[in-house]
Amino acid sequence: MAVLNFKGKTFVQNHHLAVKYHQLVPQKDKSLTDKVSLNDNLIIHGDNLKALKALLPTYAGKIKCIYIDPPYNTGNENWVYNDNVNSPMMQEWLGKVVDKEDFTRHDKWLCMMMPRLKLLRELLREDGVIFVSIDDNEQHRFRILMDEVFGEENFIANIIWQKKYSPQNDANYFSDMHDFIVVYAKKRNDGLEKGGWVRNLIPRTEEQNARYKNPDNDPRGLWKSADLSVKTYSEEYDYPITTQSGRVVNPPKGRSWMTSEDNFNKLRSDNRIWFGKTGDNVPSLKIFLSEVQEGVVPLTLWLRTEVGDNESAKKEIKEIFSEIQLPFDTPKPTSLIKRILQISTEKDSIILDSFAGSGTTANAVLELNTEEGNRKFILVECEDYADESILEGDKLPGYLELARYIFYTATGEEFDPEKVDEKRNFIGESKEYEVYLFYKPDIEYLRTTALTLDRAKNLGEYKNKKRLVFAPSKYLDHDYLLEYRIDYCQLPFEIYKLKS
Numbered sequence: 001m002a003v004l005n006f007k008g009k010t011f012v013q014n015h016h017l018a019v020k021y022h023q024l025v026p027q028k029d030k031s032l033t034d035k036v037s038l039n040d041n042l043i044i045h046g047d048n049l050k051a052l053k054a055l056l057p058t059y060a061g062k063i064k065c066i067y068i069d070p071p072y073n074t075g076n077e078n079w080v081y082n083d084n085v086n087s088p089m090m091q092e093w094l095g096k097v098v099d100k101e102d103f104t105r106h107d108k109w110l111c112m113m114m115p116r117l118k119l120l121r122e123l124l125r126e127d128g129v130i131f132v133s134i135d136d137n138e139q140h141r142f143r144i145l146m147d148e149v150f151g152e153e154n155f156i157a158n159i160i161w162q163k164k165y166s167p168q169n170d171a172n173y174f175s176d177m178h179d180f181i182v183v184y185a186k187k188r189n190d191g192l193e194k195g196g197w198v199r200n201l202i203p204r205t206e207e208q209n210a211r212y213k214n215p216d217n218d219p220r221g222l223w224k225s226a227d228l229s230v231k232t233y234s235e236e237y238d239y240p241i242t243t244q245s246g247r248v249v250n251p252p253k254g255r256s257w258m259t260s261e262d263n264f265n266k267l268r269s270d271n272r273i274w275f276g277k278t279g280d281n282v283p284s285l286k287i288f289l290s291e292v293q294e295g296v297v298p299l300t301l302w303l304r305t306e307v308g309d310n311e312s313a314k315k316e317i318k319e320i321f322s323e324i325q326l327p328f329d330t331p332k333p334t335s336l337i338k339r340i341l342q343i344s345t346e347k348d349s350i351i352l353d354s355f356a357g358s359g360t361t362a363n364a365v366l367e368l369n370t371e372e373g374n375r376k377f378i379l380v381e382c383e384d385y386a387d388e389s390i391l392e393g394d395k396l397p398g399y400l401e402l403a404r405y406i407f408y409t410a411t412g413e414e415f416d417p418e419k420v421d422e423k424r425n426f427i428g429e430s431k432e433y434e435v436y437l438f439y440k441p442d443i444e445y446l447r448t449t450a451l452t453l454d455r456a457k458n459l460g461e462y463k464n465k466k467r468l469v470f471a472p473s474k475y476l477d478h479d480y481l482l483e484y485r486i487d488y489c490q491l492p493f494e495i496y497k498l499k500s
């Protein structure tokens with residue numbers, strides 16, 4: 001597979017693994033419910049790289065649909081590369097606005113996106129899907145990056161969205177009328193194997209239904225006529241048909257009828273062939289509204305008349321928050337995101353948007369829920385307009401919170417808070433291990449607590465599974481660790497650093 005090389009790639013390829021742990025602290029005073037919980041709609045205020053990492057223990061493999069609308073890298077967006085990657089070249093990049101004069105702007109953008117995409121992929125369910133808004137500044141590079149992170153076999157579509165109505169008559173070359181929405185499944189499902197993303201049909205509109213009429217008062221109800229001839233030529237399907245008026249017609253030149261003569265005669269006797277009101281027209285096939293699918297197959301071309309445009313999105317925002325000053329000029333209309341959710345989600349799905357802006361995705365989720373369902377959203381936004389629930393990095397995490405993170409990261413298996421017994425320092429069992437955590441959110445405890453022989457003995461009887469023990473330090477030599485079947489892990493260093 002062809003891959004894209006860019007400056008900094010070697011440093012960011014595994015950066016998502018090195019991102020420090022930050023705790024998500026729900027803020028009761030900013031919440032709309034009394035029971036503040038991570039398992040609810042969430043608005044996270046902070047950098048999305050840290051936030052996505054912090055979401056992993058609770059949400060890995062649980063998100064059905066991701067929509068993101070990252071900076072397009074137009075050179076006018078004032079975005080800054082801010083990831084603390086361990087490379088002197090990239091440290092040089094920090095804090096500087098990425099503008100048109102910056103010769104490394106594409107490298108920086110790709111370095112920003114790669115670790116985020118890797119975390120987003122981990123958060124998706126096996127039958128999940130990601131939709132990404134993008135334009136020609138990065139679309140071609142982005143597709144190659146996505147091929148690398150999601151696998152080129154999981155590419156679904158590159159949708160064209162008509163983002164505006166009025167042409168820009170002073171454009172140097174062309175008036176740019178559309179954006180792209182690039183779609184990748186976590187795993188494509190082409191009907192051959194189980195699992196993977198299956199798209200929904202989109203509901204039929206009244207306009208589409210209005211095309212069905214009933215000029216011959218057919219008791220089967222409304223119908224519309226479809227061309228009986230097809231492009232692919234076959235001699236067997238090329239035969240003369242006598243109309244009701246007695247005229248003989250053949251398929252148009254180079255084409256044949258869509259069905260065999262026998263089958264045509266059956267359709268005719270079943271009153272499924274229409275020769276027009278006079279009975280003299282070229283035959284067409286009657287398609288009944290009652291027979292067509294529940295909805296329509298989505299197209300790769302989305303018109304503003306169906307899903308809105310940038311202007312309608314700006315109007316929506318003004319109606320909701322008259323005062324807000326957004327640092328970007330391109331909010332997305334709710335109906336656009338609603339279309340995405342119709343195609344990709346079910347009634348109880350969780351939807352994530354980690355470049356949330358004005359929160360259109362939340363609005364679309366809530367709107368769709370009013371029709372049916374109880375979908376949940378998670379938004380991440382670094383600007384102050386996301387000030388709902390703050391991602392705090394300067395507090396020591398609580399026992400359960402750290403247990404959740406440690407258990408998931410060490411075993412890759414689901415954490416069950418019910419299994420935690422803090423008195424025994426026990427946080428759960430994976431296929432291979434019993435997992436123990438010696439921890440308190442107290443700097444003195446962390447300085448003075450180690451895995452000692454007494455603590456090793458007190459872990460309890462050995463029950464055929466190795467013991468994975470996390471503690472701030474250990475005073476136990478290798479032989480004892482073997483004797484008590486212990487794999488020791490030091491608590492993540494960042495926990496101490498957060499406090500200092």
Ligand SMILES: C[S@@+](CC[C@H](N)C(=O)[O-])C[C@H]1O[C@@H](n2cnc3c(N)ncnc32)[C@H](O)[C@@H]1O
Binds near residue numbers: 332333355357380
């Ligand atoms: C183009 S806007 C998204 C617009 C959004 N779709 C809407 O309809 O309002 C991109 C947003 O991503 C946010 N953003 C950029 N980098 C981010 C980061 N590293 N972490 C969190 N948010 C980020 C920006 O502040 C901006 O609000």
